[in-house]
Amino acid sequence: MSLRARLSADTKTAMKAKDQLTLSTLRLINAAIKDRDIALRGDSEDREISDAEITAVLSRMVKQRHESARAYEEGGRLELVEREMAEIAVIEAYLPRQLSADETESAIAETITELEAGSIRDMGKVMNALKARYTGQMDFTQVGPLVKARLMGN
Template structure:
């Protein structure tokens, strides 16, 4: 389980006295615990690895946005700190699909759903999120779906 890998990584980082990695892993654990608390109040239970992966994807997206803002704002030291956290977070994420694999999967879902116009984009996005949420960057999937539906 990803949760166990994170815990083992934290122990290793603490023993190695790697303060940056330790801090990043503690942030990850705190976010996962917070999500656990949210999950208790919801009625349907989510698979543990899926829950942790969702948290990691959200954290990675936040770090990428922060890096972009810090670089535009001329703060390379803060961007470097965010990048080191992103590296730690990314090490626990499942392998992401390449752009070509994503396009192939999206084309298959468009065909399966019978979507023919951009008005039906939501139907396709729902299928993508259901089947490929942990393997595909949703912020990149939207423009791909739009482009393929515009072609088709």
């Protein structure tokens, strides 16, 4: 089942169960996907975003909510922090499993070896390969410095 179909089915289930939090979060997800579909219509009328692109949208949504939760926490708005964290939990259910620190290190080493990257100039090539393979499974804000350190050590 495609990610889009799963989201649609889960939206219907949440409606029937009257699960307001899940329903509102799924509606936000569907709206973000629809926005992305519309943005791509200039290329061709039939094109819908792929599961990989949906995963990227979901990852951005999680990142935005983490930032919002941090801001709410600084402002002392704990009820809003709880809401953001609850939305994150719903969104993350549709993301692939996050790689552990060891798995991330292994993936970085594998990619560097595979691409025969030997200097910091190859960082973009390595990051692009990692993003293509592990979108939604790694936090690339944390991976960047790891790749840089490894390339500078080579």
